[in-house]
């Protein structure tokens with residue numbers, strides 16, 4: 001029977017040879033994740049239903065990243081509640097300010113998630129780990145409480161769309177442009193309840209950081225999960241922590257639809273307010289003035305994103321009306337950037353460099369927008385009010401396009417800088 | 418169980434950032450969340466929501482996984498959300514916390530803002546008492562019905578762990 005990469009991983013986690021689209025199975029979980037916003041609700045559910053113990057203290061990761069270092073008393077209370085729980089339950093993987101980073105950059109970096117795994121998280125961007133050839137998906141707090149208690153989750157077997165990436169992308173085209181292009185093609189519900197699977201020669205041209213960006217934003221097309229074929233780069237990435245379990249597309253019949261994307265034809269993409277599917281090319285926009293630039297998040301706060309931004313910002317200065325905020329996604333990325341001299345470049349260019357946090361991505365802190373303000377951001381959502389005032393606007397783009405906007409004070413293609 | 422309420426109509430792709438903006442997620446207290454539910458879209462929502470039925474288009478509840486979204490709708494007094502279809506995480510969350518939801522394209526097309534609907538949840542029937550229209554929602558799959566009849570997912574977890582002795 002022909003199965004997709006996703007279906008094979010789920011089948012392996014419920015002790016089956018085959019699974020069929022639409023059936024519901026109980027699968028075992030390798031890692032269960034929650035953060036400072038979603039963990040407290042899950043913890044209360046466990047307590048309310050009398051679960052004295054989690055299923056496995058090694059297989060739960062709790063990351064304090066959204067409003068941390070805590071921005072106010074209420075967010076501090078949420079972290080305190082989670083911290084008490086981790087002490088009580090002796091949870092091994094608890095990451096707080098100083099140790100933490102944005103969860104979806106942190107877990108792969110620490111080797112806590114990887115190829116062949118089945119991961120559930122109380123955060124919609126849990127789908128990021130598909131870049132390593134894992135099945136991973138976001139859920140709500142009660143579903144996560146269920147998994148924390150039982151080590152299991154119920155899943156409806158999804159059908160799948162296959163994306164065959166071909167050829168080499170141009171200099172300023174990265175993972176962000178590819179996934180925005182695809183979301184624009186499908187719409188925000190085009191992959192609802194489905195898997196998005198990626199393969200092809202074009203994939204080999206993309207760094208692991210680009211691959212994380214692609215998997216990360218599959219939820220923006222409504223997908224249950226995104227998953228990429230593994231190759232030598234995956235093996236290299238996973239080497240310090242584990243051996244890669246190969247993940248390959250075997251038969252095209254397993255897919256509902258197949259799309260070929262010629263990466264060499266893409267140009268830098270921008271998603272206009274208020275939908276990640278509302279896309280155009282950066283060179284089609286004229287005179288879109290920008291008040292704030294954000295380069296960071298679980299989508300584009302990794303080292304290669306910072307390297308690209310620095311390439312554009314080096315020996316230049318940001319526009320005087322354009323506040324520019326750079327947020328390395330983890331402490332390790334921050335340190336690597338420091339050692340490479342990128343942080344110096346950013347500060348000399350007039351940027352703010354922040355400790356790792358989700359911060360402005362969800363309008364939490366560290367760069368909230370006022371009424372009528374407009375930002376360009378390397379994050380993943382530009383819904384109404386996402387970064388602050390309901391009458392502010394967010395444009396989504398790659399680190400290259402965002403850095404170019406920081407210099408120009410308006411949206412321009414990076415080539416124009 | 419019969420439920421009766423007035424329709425509040427909204428569009429396609431209502432995301433969880435609009436249902437409860439992230440700036441209020443420094444708490445999970447439901448009454449605080451309810452005070453800000455949908456405020457970026459319908460400024461007086463907290464005044465009109467009690468006892469109302471939200472009728473939306475497709476992909477309701479897309480975006481973030483925050484369970485605060487169905488919790489805020491429930492706490493603000495919404496008795497049921499009817500949509501053409503739901504984003505998958507919202508769908509799971511609503512079932513898990515017991516916010517009634519129904520999938521019904523016809524109801525979305527033919528009901529207007531301010532109509533009064535009578536719902537029979539167990540049968541999935543939607544009766545528009547303004548004009549007599551009757552619609553039937555898509556029935557829940559068997560497994561979801563089991564979760565509902567067990568009294569929620571966590572009761573099911575109890576059963577799982579008792580059976581397997583985890």
Ligand code: SF4
Nearest residue numbers: 102297298358361362
């Ligand atoms: S960076 Fe943004 S999208 Fe990513 S986990 Fe944090 S809030 Fe969510």
